[in-house]
Amino acid sequence: MARKQRPNIKGFNPEYTTNFGTTRESAGTFAAEIPKPSAPVEPAAEQTPAHAKPDPETDTPSANKPKADKPARPRVEKDREPQAPKAPKPAAEKRETRLDAAVKVDQGKKLDALEGQGIAARDVIVLAGRRATARFELKAKYIEKPEADRLPMREGYHTTKRLPANILDDLREKHDPLRLQSDSAMVRGQFEPVFWTCLDEVIEELRQKKD
Secondary structure, eight states: OOOOOOOOOOSOOTTOOOOSOOSSOOOSSOOOOOOOOOOOOOOOOOOOOTTSOOOGGGSSTTTTSOOOOOOOOOOOOOOOOOOOOOOOOOOOOEEEEEEEEOOBHHHHHHHHHHHTTTOOHHHHHHHHHHHHHHHOOOOSSOOOOOOOOBOOGGGSEEEEEEEEHHHHHHHHHHHOTTOOSOHHHHHHHHHHHHHHHHHHHHHHHHHHHHO
16 A cells, blocks of 8 residues: 655645644744743852861851950858967076186186286186186087196186076986086086186287287
């Protein structure tokens, strides 16, 4: 059976319409579709990349605001019980002790020379003895009576002074446990050299005044 050929339509017939259901308008030549005006597109808001670190100055709204100082907490002091005044430490007990010192032979000769110039030897001895007594401090160390050429004790110096009792008792306990000697004998080895030094000083001072 022979196929029918499709009619070839030529020319343009304004009355010709089709019902093919297409949206295109039939025309001899297809007119260009005019685009409809669209609404203006607003520029997209700038977004901060996820990897970018925020500016430290604008990190938080309160970055540039000075931090308000926290109010200091009031210091609550606990009630302290009044302390009783400390009792003063009792002074070390002292005991009146006799001090004896003899004049050496060579010193006696110097005293005789001063007597020839009108100065009594007894006055020189007393002056030296007072200076030695004021200077003397008892030490917790026993010193034996030194060896020396002495004049009789009646020509020496004798006085008393209050000395620490605990030192005196300690010296007696260690060096005179039978209590055969007096306190004066226990301290003579310390006092007599001090007296001799002071006596030499006084003799020299008076001799220079007379020259």
